[in-house]
Amino acid sequence: MNAFWQHLSETYPDSYFSTGYWQASNQDRPSAEGGLQLSPLSQYGFLAIEGPDCSKFLQGQTTCDWRAISTEQASLGSYCNIKGRMVISFIAGMASPETALLRLQADTADSGRDTLGKYIVFSKAKIRNASDERVAIGISGKSARQDLQAIFTELPSKAMAQTSSDKGIIVQLDEAGERFEYWGLSEHAISIWQELSPTANICGADYWETLNIAAGIGEVCASSQDMFIPQMLNYQVIGGVSFSKGCYTGQEVVARMQYRGKLKRRLYKATLPASGLNYPPGTELFGGEAAQSIGNLVSMVSGDQNSELLAVLTEDAVASGEIHFANSSALLTVAELPYAIPSKE
Template sequence: MNTFWEFLRTQYPESSHTAGQYWTNGSNPSQALGDCNISALGQYGFLAIEGPDSSKFLQGQTTCDWRNIDTEHAALGSYCNIKGRMVMSFIAGMRSSEAVLLRLRADTAESACSTLAKYIVFSKAKIRDATAEFIAIGVFGKRAKEHIQQHTGIAPAGKMMQVSDGQIVVVQMDDSAERFECWVPTDAAIDLWSKLSSQAIAVDSSYWEAQNIAAGLGEVCANTQDSFIPQMLNYQVIGGLSFNKGCYTGQEVVARMQYRGKLKRRLYRARIANGNDAFTHLSGAELFSGEDSQSIGNLVSAVSQNGETELLAVLTEDAVASNNIHFANDTAMLEILELPYPIPNKE
């Protein structure tokens, strides 16, 4: 445990990390949100890639186009195996023209770093697992941007845009400028948290995941590594997949699916009314349709609040049409909800 988490433990004695590394401050989980809220996003880790060939190396390995990523523009992306299955998903940002940060699920950082390290030896760049070096702080609400600018002196100009002072990176996650991630060196995180928390409500990081679910943003964790091609998480729709950038690992499979194949499974948003029953299913859990014993999909992420669970799952189109989807040994049925973005007819 680094000094930042030790600091939070002293500030919030009942705080802990739950399954999936979500941070909870130990307060009432149904607490009201304010016009500015902050959360320590313990579910996230970082890879640092540094050197003059950083972007060039990642251009040949990942699904996003690094010609469009710089110190002002962030991006959603993923790294796939040769079969086109996602090993990690990430938000990419840059502290400088030669210093990249990939914010990813913490439980995928070690394996993703080890895999990429095998290929970076031929580049003028180095990679390391920087999870212990940086903290992701989520800031959201109507006054989020105002407070970030007040305490850091920087703020992005639009969705998936970023700013950096060379140390802190701030990424805007939405169109309305009410949701931001601050990637902060550990030795500066305590100071920033102290300043922000004087004007914001500290909430569990599951609130951040709930907003990812509402935004239709699915991410790869350890339980779902090597399970999905990017189109299954709708990355071709939400900006995590480029088809004009050239070759990258898994590109042939991903491109073939886009232009010649039929996508049989994709990401859906759903809800379960589970009352007082705890939601116990982990990411990757299989889903079923009616009495059929063959799996028709997998859970991507879920958050339970006030007797309901909202979730993202990769499901077959036919199963969704049947309106009879459930987890194994569970009678609660999924209610399919609308995503906040349209899916082209081809998908």
């Protein structure tokens, strides 16, 4: 436990961790229409790739274009195996010209480091799991930009732009400027938290996941590694895949699906009329009375009455409208994503 999590433990003595999510006891779950929401993102960790070849190395391994990633520009991305299946998904940013950061699900950090580490030996760069020293904080709400401007002299101005300072990195996730992630060393994160928290709604880490679900952003965790190609999570639509960058691990499969294949399963947003559920990512879903799986859960957050989720499903199953988990009669209600899927998809 680094200094930031120790600070939260002392500041909120009734807080606890549940399935990887930090929770404040008796917290309210505010609407994004409120003022400022702060979420300590315990579900995330960091890989640091350091050295003069850090971007060059990652260019040949991941789905995003590192020629466009800088201390001013972040990107969604993933690393795939040779079959085009996602091993890790991440937001990529630069702490400095020779330090790349991958913010990813914490339970994939070690395996991501080990896998990428096999190929970095011939590059002028090193990779390490930096999760013990770095922290991610979710900052959202109508007043998010205004509150951050009181601390940072410069902020990003568009989706996936980033700014860097000695206090840490700010990445803007939406066009409206109402959703940001702060990445920083634990001692800096404590200072940022102390400045923002007095006037903020303190939300559990799972609140941030509800915002991801609403935004249609799926991520790979340990239980869903090697399960999805990027197009199944709509990464070709939301900026997680470059088709002009050249070769990378799994590129042949990903490109073939984009230009010649027919995608049979993709990401959908849905609601389940049940609370208190805790299905892990990767859990199979079924259509009607058929015994064969028609998809897999990507993420789920259970509310007081309903559960919000993202799942990769077949188009036929969505059309049938009878999607459920095994041994459950509760049916999913599929909702519209906040972005359009091109008809070819």
